[in-house]
Amino acid sequence: MEFNIVNPKTKSELLRAIRKETTFRFGAGCTDLLMELKKKPVENLVVINLSFVVDSRFTGLKKLAKSFWLGAMTTAHTMVMNEQIKNDFNVLYESAHNLASTQIRQVATMGGNLCTASPSGDIACALMALDASCHLLNDAGVNSVVNIHDFFLGVRKTILKKNEVLYGLTIPTNKKQTKTVYSKFIKIGTRRSMECSVVSLAYHIQVNEEGVIIGAGIAIGASAPTVRSALSASGFLIGKNIHLITEKEKEELACKIVSYAEPITDLRATAWYRKEVLLNISKSIFE
Amino acid sequence: MKKEKKPNESLHHITFSLNGKRVSCSIKASTLLLDLIRDTFELKGTKPGCYEGECGACTVLINDAPVNSCLFLAVNANGKNITTIEGLLQHDGSLHPVQESLVASGAVQCGFCSSGMAMTIKALTHQHESVPHLTGAIKKALPSREEIKKYLEGNLCRCTGYVKIIDAAEKLFALDIEKNEKGI
Numbered sequence: 001m002e003f004n005i006v007n008p009k010t011k012s013e014l015l016r017a018i019r020k021e022t023t024f025r026f027g028a029g030c031t032d033l034l035m036e037l038k039k040k041p042v043e044n045l046v047v048i049n050l051s052f053v054v055d056s057r058f059t060g061l062k063k064l065a066k067s068f069w070l071g072a073m074t075t076a077h078t079m080v081m082n083e084q085i086k087n088d089f090n091v092l093y094e095s096a097h098n099l100a101s102t103q104i105r106q107v108a109t110m111g112g113n114l115c116t117a118s119p120s121g122d123i124a125c126a127l128m129a130l131d132a133s134c135h136l137l138n139d140a141g142v143n144s145v146v147n148i149h150d151f152f153l154g155v156r157k158t159i160l161k162k163n164e165v166l167y168g169l170t171i172p173t174n175k176k177q178t179k180t181v182y183s184k185f186i187k188i189g190t191r192r193s194m195e196c197s198v199v200s201l202a203y204h205i206q207v208n209e210e211g212v213i214i215g216a217g218i219a220i221g222a223s224a225p226t227v228r229s230a231l232s233a234s235g236f237l238i239g240k241n242i243h244l245i246t247e248k249e250k251e252e253l254a255c256k257i258v259s260y261a262e263p264i265t266d267l268r269a270t271a272w273y274r275k276e277v278l279l280n281i282s283k284s285i286f287e
Numbered sequence: 288m289k290k291e292k293k294p295n296e297s298l299h300h301i302t303f304s305l306n307g308k309r310v311s312c313s314i315k316a317s318t319l320l321l322d323l324i325r326d327t328f329e330l331k332g333t334k335p336g337c338y339e340g341e342c343g344a345c346t347v348l349i350n351d352a353p354v355n356s357c358l359f360l361a362v363n364a365n366g367k368n369i370t371t372i373e374g375l376l377q378h379d380g381s382l383h384p385v386q387e388s389l390v391a392s393g394a395v396q397c398g399f400c401s402s403g404m405a406m407t408i409k410a411l412t413h414q415h416e417s418v419p420h421l422t423g424a425i426k427k428a429l430p431s432r433e434e435i436k437k438y439l440e441g442n443l444c445r446c447t448g449y450v451k452i453i454d455a456a457e458k459l460f461a462l463d464i465e466k467n468e469k470g471i
């Protein structure tokens with residue numbers, strides 16, 4: 001593994017580096033990047049190191065008027081320690097808390113988890129259930145926003161162009177009328193720690209005082225080429241009263257979620273097993 | 288004329304604190320912190336296990352946080368405080384309480400995982416030290432057995448079966464409760 005590295009310290013130095021370099025990769029926590037380069041070295045590669053860029057938007061968290069800002073360099077550890085994430089977006093807290101290990105959570109970033117575009121990206125899956133919007137920045141300094149549902153194109157492929165960096169994202173604040181939130185990240189692996197998901201399910205369901213579902217985001221991981229949003233399942237829930245949901249409806253919801261799955265058989269699990277597990281955990285949403 | 292191949296990697300100068308001592312060196316961009324510690328600084332207590340972030344044998348503290356040095360670019364150590372197992376040595380040459388507790392609990396067999404375990408447990412003590420020492424609040428802030436297990440999830444041990452390692456961490460924190468209650 002050989003490469004060169006540039007260490008931009010400001011946003012403008014970062015943009016300049018993107019304009020100047022030809023064969024480059026961004027390095028954030030580098031937990032994915034180093035593993036990848038060890039297996040498949042790239043000749044004449046330059047790593048544009050994002051670790052020294054000082055910019056609070058890029059590295060920090062912030063409560064905004066109608067949303068919550070998460071800088072691309074936010075680590076899983078920072079997310080776990082943040083009170084608002086724990087209180088308002090439990091699904092994100094749980095995905096970060098169960099990512100890899102204590103050591104990896106210290107360095108692994110939200111931006112890296114999204115941009116590596118793994119089908120089993122845990123933080124990516126949670127952020128999809130939260131209907132986040134990705135904020136991109138190009139080498140000319142122009143910002144653009146794309147919904148997370150449009151961010152992933154395939155295994156290890158995102159919508160990001162070569163001259164674009166993920167700068168951060170916004171998560172919509174829970175609705176004003178929300179009284180209770182059912183927000184959870186369920187990760188099934190072959191062991192409890194340090195395990196890429198065999199199947200994962202993320203959901204964030206907002207319920208008003210009367211028990212009526214007024215917001216629902218459901219996403220699945222490790223079940224298709226990308227993490228996927230189960231949009232028809234979310235739509236199915238809107239307007240239903242959680243106290244009146246029947247067993248048949250729970251079954252229907254689970255089937256809708258599973259219809260988004262196109263799992264593969266690999267060394268961790270068979271496609272059949274993945275679907276079965278997904279069906280069963282989907283039935284448990286209101287339990 | 289034969290074209291000379293340009294070396295792909297240029298050298299980078301970094302300065303950081305290693306076990307409390309300011310050090311500088313020139314390194315290749317792809318140098319891993321683990322190799323820098325072991326090969327350049329010849330501190331062999333940090334162990335190379337899997338080189339994949341799986342085993343935790345290579346755990347060091349960066350600004351008091353536990354990190355796998357096998358997945359950490361040495362370039363990123365610039366300006367940071369790095370502590371390795373050698374840095375736990377007390378001024379009088381004795382073992383650190385974390386190490387004492389591991390020994391006393393019989394939590395060391397072949398010892399390959401032990402330095403990584405000790406560093407992760409040390410990191411957990413930092414977390415609890417940062418909590419204000421108010422009576423009543425202390426006990427709550429101390430990690431439960433489950434929390435200790437969760438914290439150590441990135442450290443593998445092939446010998447002990449973990450029970451004694453977790454015991455060691457638990458005893459260490461129990462000792463702290465005693466000290467705090469006695470106002471030591």
Ligand SMILES: Cc1cc2nc3c(=O)[nH]c(=O)nc-3n(C[C@H](O)[C@H](O)[C@H](O)COP(=O)(O)OP(=O)(O)OC[C@H]3O[C@@H](n4cnc5c(N)ncnc54)[C@H](O)[C@@H]3O)c2cc1C
Nearest residue numbers: 026028029030031032033100109111112113115121122166
């Ligand atoms: C032992 C181990 C266990 C793991 N367990 C899990 C797990 O349980 N769940 C899980 O989801 N993942 C897991 N991972 C994968 C990995 O740790 C995470 O995906 C992590 O979030 C990646 O973040 P990073 O900052 O290290 O990314 P990096 O490795 O720095 O980057 C990953 C990719 O994203 C690109 N990139 C990074 N930041 C940006 C940006 N801002 N803009 C554009 N491109 C960018 C990089 O160029 C690279 O291609 C594990 C990895 C290891 C080694």
Ligand code: FES
Nearest residue numbers: 336337338343357
């Ligand atoms: S050698 Fe670093 S985690 Fe195994």
Ligand code: FES
Nearest residue numbers: 397400444445446
């Ligand atoms: S004591 Fe041998 S690996 Fe832990």
